[in-house]
Amino acid sequence: MKNLQRIFIYTFLSLAAIVSIFPFLWMLVSITNKSVDVTQGRLLPGTHLIENMKTLFATVDIVPALINSGIIAVITTILTLLLASLAGYGFEIHRSRGKDIVFTILLLSMMIPFAAIMVPLYRMFGSISDTAPLIGIDSLGAVILPTATTAFFIFFFRQNTKMFPKDLVEAGRIDGLSELGVFFRIYMPTMKTTYAAAAIISFMNSWNNYLWPLVILQSPEKRTIPLLISNLGSSYSPDYGVIMSAIVIATLPTALVFFLMQKHFVAGMMGSVKG
């Protein structure tokens, strides 16, 4: 009976692991094969990897897309970390009844579906396109702005600030630091792991964001990686080897971030619900 249970558990978990990993294996095998081999269901590594990469870089504008996505993700992450940590710190350390009420209202914005505000946002950025083209329609700035401040990250930093030793704030004040000085000189260095976790989540969200860039970006040279892959995926005569190469390249940054910072990643996810 006990043994049977063991066998069942291991079989079940192994099946789950295979189902989870299989698409990745298939992707990795496909980038080494010709498109024809991929459609014939070849599951063995081939010799076409370099060929596929060459075709990809020659026929698809993947480099500009990587650069666009990189710029957007990095700026979004920096802005998010700065603004959300300032706010999370402010709401927790400089706590007051008024701020608690405002905080609750801000949290409500997490329930707003993006599809509901997409059209007004589009019109808003459209109306400033002429006066401020850097943040108008079809600009990277317009992609960044609405995604750089979200209540989620404020909540995240506030939750983590609960564990920040408040005595340090007093100590800093006694040492003559200004309120902002306390934040930048004491809080920021102490909360490194929280920043790391938030950076990972923010970077991944931004790197993978699809709907808003799809709405606001128009010219092909401004395309981000998800827009490019979506475009490749909907072509009528797909070259599977090449498309899979693009997908693997697009997935590499987030996969690397995950494997290098696994602990922070899980800690970050949990930090968002603790408390």
Added chain:
Amino acid sequence: MSQQASKKAEVDLPVHYKYQETRRQKTGVFFRRKIGWLFVIVSIIAITIFNFYPMVQAFLLSFQSGMGANLEYVGFNNWQRLFGDPTFIAALTNTSIYLLIQVPLMIVLALFFSVLLNDPKLKFKGFFRIAIFLPCVTSLVAYSVVFKYLFGIDGIINQFLLNFGFISQTINFLADPFWAKVVIILAITWRWTGYNMIFYLAALQNVDKSIYEAARIDGANAFQQFFQITVPMLKPIILFTSITSTIGTLQIFDEIVNITNGGPGNATISISQYIYNLSFEYTPDFGYASTVSYVIVILVVILSIIQFRVAGEKK
């Protein structure tokens, strides 16, 4: 139960005490109270501009109609139009199907995995955990395209099923209204189960092992332990994950667009995709699109309230 209550009081007291103390300290220093607002003001303004203000705009737009920028108020016309709009009804039905099947399926699976992986005697635990979590590193668009090819008519799934004799001829999964929905549900479940599992695993680590010990001595079997200890203990986190999953699935867009593009016909179209199409694919009708988008808002609010009620939490 009483033990739990006293534990709670112990935790609550110091926090409350600290709160009082910091407030007392602050009332003395008027300047410090004002500077506190400086820390939060940029975020408040940004969220107001990019979230709340558009919400109000969308509400006003939902009573307007017209093409592109030529909008005029039409009262409740848009809202009446919803009920006679077959595409909207298809989108609402499809989204509800995804929600009702996918969210419970995923949460049960994730709970199940986390309980199995929480067994201290289990071998290869790290491997299983990473494997099941791995789908979360992919972008929604990337995995959607991969799934589209996996389930294509000449895709590997069809070949696998054929070779092993499960089917006698290939199934055109993505061109069949039923199978297309199945593929979408499978895809979302593949992507998000591990994500939810991590939450449960972490929560399970905080559950006192001696409770299970005691239950075993009392003769409770694995199922009883699961339903009478694990589920009640994880209730807050289950509530959290079901609300986030519900909000996520209600807004589903990336997968639909990149796996089936709403087809065949409108068999897989979601509400978000319909809003996108109304605004940017067809002749733009921002007014009606906003009306449709408010349906998602209303659903999110109603479902969140229901889930809070069902969970019976006083939070």
